[in-house]
Amino acid sequence: MPVRWPARNSCTTNVQSSPADRPSYTCGFAKFRKKLRFDLFFFGILPSHCALPVIVARQISSQNKQPKKMGNIPTLYEWAGDMQTFETLFTQFYAKVLKDDLLADVFKNMSPEHVKHVAHFVAEVFGGDKLYTTEDQGTHAKMIGKHIGKMLTEEMRQRWVHLLLQTADEVGLKSDPEFRSAFVGYIEWGTRLAVINAQLTENPMDTNEPMPKWGWGETRGHIFHKKQKMRKLKLQMRISVDGYVAGPNGEEDWDLKSDEKLWQLIDELPDSSDTLLLGRKWPRTSSPILKDLRPTAPKLLSPRKW
Secondary structure, rough: OOOOOOOOOOOOOOOOOOOOOOOOOOHHHHHHHHOOOOOOOOOOOOOOOOOOOOEEOOOOOOOOOOOOOOOOOOHHHHHHOOOHHHHEEEEEEEEHHHOOOOHHHHHHOOOOHHHHHHHHHHHOOOOOOOOOOOOOOHHHHHHOOOOOOOOOOOHEEEEEEHHHHHHHHHHOOOOOOHHHHHHHHHHHHHHHHHHHHHHHOOOOOOOOOOOOOOOOOOOOEEEHHHHHHHHHHOOOOOOEEOOOEEOOOHHHOOOHHHHHHHHHHHHHHHOOOEEEEOOOOOOOOOOOOHHOOOOOOEEOOOOOOO
């Protein structure tokens, strides 16, 4: 991850990132500190002659934050209709499944509530009411768990997709190219994951993983949320307290091997944590992850004072 630190008199810092994710830094370190509310700022400040700068990383919490809508663009759920649309679709679909020679044995013991749960799950993924996670008390991990050990095959997956798309036409689900491409994209994504998980003996999904979010063309599965959170964290690791300037190869000090440790570290932080200092001086802690997470000194250009 290339790092570039602001000089004393520079008004802005040009961060090499996308315009949507580029943080704006005001003139001077005092304004920058005030802007980001460094609650733990005075932990581990290093003297100016020390070769290892302090790197400040803010915890980015995605909890209770709803994605912003762009203009008046409806969600897939709103475009499809309402909850009755999804319940009708999956009620007729599973009636077909139970009569299918290839899939009947797989679903013959499903609970009476399964049809409603799947309808609520897909509706919530498409931006509808959160009935699956509230009324049904479900999670993404719980839905994944239903496929563990089922030993589903590619032939079964293709039959499942075929019957669902056939039912979608029969019940009059919206058939415009934009909606159907997004709908089919989700079905393909979800069923291929189901086949992979069906070969496992244990659920690989953490119970705290968020629900997938699906829109007009983008993938919003649990891997997306993890990468998005890590990317936002790294965008904040761009300030050296003692004023040193990192060299062009500074990204070598934060290679991909550090991501998993950083991700585990974020999970350990309480919700009240706002900042964390990664440097030579550390707060007293019993966390084994904190003890291992010590960045090496980056290659430096000539030192620069604030």
